[in-house]
Amino acid sequence: MLLEYIEQAFHYIALGEKKVAEMRQLLAGEVRIGAGDTLCKYILLPSLESFHDEHPAIKIKVTNRTTPESIALLKEGSIDFALVNLPVTDPQLEVDKVIEVHDCFFAGPRFEHLRNQKLSLDELLCLPLILLEEGSNSRQYLNSFMQQKGYRLEPEIELGSLDLLVEFARIGLGVSCLTREFVDHEGSTLFEIDLIEPIPPREIGIVKLKNVPLSEAAGAFIHSFFAM
Template identity: 45%
Template sequence: MIGKLDLYKVFWTVGKCKSFSKAARELYLTQPAISQAIMQLENELDIRLFNRSPKGVSLTSEGQLLFEYVHSAINLIDVGEEKILEFKNLTAGELKVGVGDTISRHFLLPFLEIFHNEYPNIRIKIVNGTTLELVAHLKSGEIDIAICNFPLDDPTLELRPCIEIHDIFVCGEKYKPLLSKPIDLNELTKLPLIFLEHKSNSRKYVEDYMASKGIKISPEFELGSHDLLLEFAKINLGIACVTKEFSYEYLQKGVVNEIQLIEEIPKRSVGVCYLKSVPLSPASTRFVEIIENYIKK
């Protein structure tokens, strides 16, 4: 059975060609099939669309009115198909990435630069947030992919780890005596601690690990920025729990110092995640490929 859209395409072609036989050749159909399709559409609309004569066909007044709308609709479909082709060829479209400030600065920026240089016509939208906020954005469709801290326990998400990271404690000049020997996590809790806010996935990971050892923390400061953790430790306000890989600049300059632990906190990772149930757009697929290809080198 011919679908409604196909009927309108036949109608549009006949109206354009002003001939059933020419329309049949253009659509690779038989002339009886064309005639049947027009009759079906006229019956469904309960109106005559064409005047028939031995010289051919012409649109009735009602047919001419309908033809203008169908002509516009088919043109829009053609434009839509062209746009889809542009998206597939990455000559148009949008890449929507969710990421936190710290990961954006210390991990994501080089990949954004590579992608933008390769595909300058793709718009890039960055949405900032914590890991849990980014997961919510994924599920609402506000972003295509998220670059965030793992682990994540959510069966609806595809998780693709990219780099390993390590949680460490650092201090400023005042607490340098702590560097003389490895220290137990229990001893650290007796000192003023500086942690990220509760809603941070990084904070939760370290806090859960310490809780598994029977250690409860009560931070002196809870901050919303990784850079602030380092700055607070730098001016001796306490011992900050930071990500080693995102603190190299401070560590190399010696403005903060890593405290050696008797038992190191297990490593975790930063990676890409997206919904399993939603296919990635061509732009998102290519962006993930850029990241993973670089990581493999």
């Protein structure tokens, strides 16, 4: 009689133990990642491909948001970690640096006369500038650099993605600030403008909440990410 009442509970316990064992062996589970379009395309995708090949049973959820939005999602528990543009200063977050990148200005054939010339910041700011929209960490980094040099940025065009910045520069609408490591130079008509005072490099990193343990799947993904 007792067994009739508790038999179903035994089945649930056995099923739960099986699921926990599968997650520890990475036979089940989910990785929830926040990343902007550009970082997802150029940094995250190669890691996602190799991780999925090795652990096909793990579900992968990627939420495309800007760095500030990804951090907000992280704090509310909607994602496990985020791939973001640094610097990020927040006492609630743990930051691991991934790669160093360089913000540079690129132009198309319409500005061919500037190729192989060294430009001052004064000369650069006389050109029609195409920049990312305000609010992104990379734009804030550029703004901060220019302010330190005593300049204020007044772009002709502001856009929301790197791919659009590339296309607008390619057809000659202006000079775009792009991340050198994310520009495909092969077959491209774009060239980098040589600045007398180049923009200092910045970093891309992974952020997660301090003192909050990651799931087995999320921890394994980050381990494989840094092992690449």
